[in-house]
Amino acid sequence: MVIRSLRSTARKALVFAAAGALAASGAVALAGTADAASTLGAAAAARGRYFGAAVSSGHLGEAQYTNTWVTEFNGVTPENEMKWDTIEPNRNQFNFAPADQITTQARSRSMTIRGHTLVWHSQLAGWVSGLDATNLQTAMTNHINGVMGHWKGQIYAWDVVNEAFEENGTRRQSVFQQKLGNGYIEQAFRTARAADPNAKLCYNDYNTDGQNAKSNAVFAMVQDFKSRGVPIDCVGFQSHFNSASPVPSDYQANLQRFANLGVDVQITELDIEGSGTTQASNYTRVVNACLAVSRCTGITVWGIPDKYSWRASGTPLLFDSNYGKKPAYTAVLNALGGSSDPPPDNPPPDNPPPAGGACAATVTTNQWQDGFVGTVRVTAGTGQVNGWTVTITLPAGATITSGWNANRSGNTGTVQFTNVGFNGAVAPGQSVEFGYQGTGTGSDVTPSCAAS
Ligand code: 9MR
Numbered sequence: 492m493v494i495r496s497l498r499s500t501a502r503k504a505l506v507f508a509a510a511g512a513l514a515a516s517g518a519v520a521l522a523g524t525a526d527a528a529s530t531l532g533a534a535a536a537a538r539g540r541y542f543g544a545a546v547s548s549g550h551l552g553e554a555q556y557t558n559t560w561v562t563e564f565n566g567v568t569p570e571n572e573m574k575w576d577t578i579e580p581n582r583n584q585f586n587f588a589p590a591d592q593i594t595t596q597a598r599s600r601s602m603t604i605r606g607h608t609l610v611w612h613s614q615l616a617g618w619v620s621g622l623d624a625t626n627l628q629t630a631m632t633n634h635i636n637g638v639m640g641h642w643k644g645q646i647y648a649w650d651v652v653n654e655a656f657e658e659n660g661t662r663r664q665s666v667f668q669q670k671l672g673n674g675y676i677e678q679a680f681r682t683a684r685a686a687d688p689n690a691k692l693c694y695n696d697y698n699t700d701g702q703n704a705k706s707n708a709v710f711a712m713v714q715d716f717k718s719r720g721v722p723i724d725c726v727g728f729q730s731h732f733n734s735a736s737p738v739p740s741d742y743q744a745n746l747q748r749f750a751n752l753g754v755d756v757q758i759t760e761l762d763i764e765g766s767g768t769t770q771a772s773n774y775t776r777v778v779n780a781c782l783a784v785s786r787c788t789g790i791t792v793w794g795i796p797d798k799y800s801w802r803a804s805g806t807p808l809l810f811d812s813n814y815g816k817k818p819a820y821t822a823v824l825n826a827l828g829g830s831s832d833p834p835p836d837n838p839p840p841d842n843p844p845p846a847g848g849a850c851a852a853t854v855t856t857n858q859w860q861d862g863f864v865g866t867v868r869v870t871a872g873t874g875q876v877n878g879w880t881v882t883i884t885l886p887a888g889a890t891i892t893s894g895w896n897a898n899r900s901g902n903t904g905t906v907q908f909t910n911v912g913f914n915g916a917v918a919p920g921q922s923v924e925f926g927y928q929g930t931g932t933g934s935d936v937t938p939s940c941a942a943s
Pocket of ligand 1: 570571613614697729760801
């Protein structure tokens with residue numbers, strides 16, 4: 492049991508470390524791992540890409556939310572915390588704390604971090620709109636320098652300018668456009684390059700996912716920037732889809748034509764409304780398109796469980812509101828070459844499942860600087876289990892602060908977990924999972940399992 496637990500943890504750690512290194516260096520294929528990867532991030536890393544999620548700092552205290560993020564994803568975009576109204580609410584007063592909550596955890600796991608976004612007409616602090624052209628120019632430069640400087644060397648890619656075009660391909664009449672004129676996008680990119688020369692600089696937009704007037708206008712801008720040496724490294728395709736705005740038939744071709752200009756492409760805010768196999772097959776198309784374009788360096792879904800989506804009623808994400816994996820999750824994992832099936836060495840031949848009505852338990856611990864999440868898997872032997880008790884002994888100094896899917900006898904030292912109503916019955920050879928989160932160092936625990 493211990494060996495199984497350690498093997499699994501070590502494998503995940505290796506894959507995650509590799510993913511971080513890959514993200515920094517761009518799309519390079521990772522040498523194949525022996526087992527099919529069992530998480531989105533690990534599977535994407537094996538294809539030389541990151542798989543991220545938009546994360547909100549307000550939900551980080553929810554164990555299932557954070558656990559799902561750090562277990563499944565190897566990338567992150569702060570959903571709102573880096574936007575101008577949050578991060579510079581008053582002129583030259585920067586509020587980095589909400590975004591730091593996300594980036595600190597992400598960095599401790601070597602995740603790929605996307606910065607979103609520096610210059611955008613929406614979620615703009617009120618004071619910016621009232622500035623005259625000279626002051627607006629200074630404020631934009633100061634904002635880019637201040638925000639990028641704070642995370643210099645830590646951000647994989649920045650959405651330098653977001654949503655600057657209208658559907659018909661004309662420039663959006665934002666305050667930046669109206670007061671600074673056409674040149675503001677170029678100015679923003681030049682300022683950004685100087686502020687953090689190691690960050691990839693992206694233009695990001697929606698409804699540019701197929702060839703149309705809007706994406707043609709962005710294409711022309713990127714082509715112009717490339718021809719004149721204006722720094723731009725990537726284009727982000729938000730990819731918000733539903734039945735009124737489906738995945739376009741030329742989705743892959745559109746990604747490819749941008750890549751052919753000499754920029755990376757990224758799917759930056761993916762969500763697809765729907766459910767079941769229809770939703771799953773749409774997700775598969777998007778993932779396959781990215782995999783088919785060598786310069787498509789990663790995919791970010793715009794949230795984790797459906798209930799926290801900006802359009803929750805459309806259930807557009809990979810996890811349902813109880814963090815259950817949807818058919819779309821399995822489709823994405825499979826498209827990335829991963830598998831939810833237990834790897835062939837789990838259980839290894841020298842560690843067969845227990846006989847009769849017995850059970851076995853393994854613990855996988857995600858440890859960060861001063862906290863941890865433990866995921867415990869309870870597996871029934873060759874007979875039916877109708878209830879179970881798992882016992883662990885935590886290292887000194889470790890304290891459990893929350894848990895899910897089990898009752899708990901205490902928070903320190905030797906702790907017993909018993910099943911809750913819905914997960915006591917485990918069929919022969921099947922597994923259920925529960926988890927806990929805590930402070931201190933919670934690794935190296937050896938679980939034992941007793942069936943009833
Ligand atoms: O998901 C974000 C939501 O929480 C905010 O209320 C909203 C405000 O405009 O922004 C959402 O994210 C947007 C992203 O920053 C840019 N592209 C469109 C996204 C969905 O609206």
